[in-house]
Amino acid sequence: MIWISDGRPVYRRAVRQVYRDAQPTGKRGRPPLVLTPGVGLTQAVKRRHQGRMVRVEVRQVLGEAVDCPYPVHEERLNGMLRDRLNALTRKTHAFAKTTGTWDALVILCLFEHNWLRPHRALREAGEGLPEGRRYRPRTPAMAIGLTDHIWTWEEFLTFKHYQYQKE
Known part of the structure; x- marks a missing residue:
């Protein structure tokens, strides 16, 4: 370790x-x-x-x-999780009592971070953008090629996905 x-x-x-x-x-x-x-x-x-x-x-x-x-990536991820999950802050009433709730909170927060929120460091220069913009906002999922657009909460909540079930 x-x-x-x-x-x-x-x-x-x-x-x-x-x-x-x-x-x-x-x-x-x-x-x-x-x-x-x-x-x-x-x-x-x-x-x-x-x-x-x-x-x-x-x-x-x-x-x-x-x-x-340099632990910058881990520090950034931990800071983002602490910022968005009240269960990680001190003196809070918002805590996860079960492992399932905790897992759902973390997964939802990571999904939002990687698919729904554009990151300033990942923006890309572009021409012909609306409103005279010089940069196209991108999410980490866009940067590595998993999607071609910034997702919305509605798109995330209504997305039909395959769910694995044990036999």
Whole structure:
């Protein structure tokens, strides 16, 4: 298991404390604890100058180096889920009591994020767009070719799809 974090020392201590196994030595007494094989920690430390980020320093703390030590995509997804699902926020009365409800909430939120909401970073330049626009809005599903238009809630709710049923 590979962990990616910022430069706070608490993560280093936590990973070392949680991911350790007893290594039997054949002697009497409690065996020493060693780091679990396959566990790693990479820290991406952001350096700022006058409020602007000037560079990112990558530190390999435990284990092997990772290809992309920037957790931006996971952070963006977690932030979007926290923003749209009250069950993930603190001090809320909106919580999911069953696994089925929780799964439905997350799936619905992910569908909306990927099919219904255009993302500014995915827009594409175009000519002849209505209202003098320079860019065509796109969703992640459009960007990877799963659809050719931004879906609406009505289209989503009335879409006839195949539902697998066990025999």
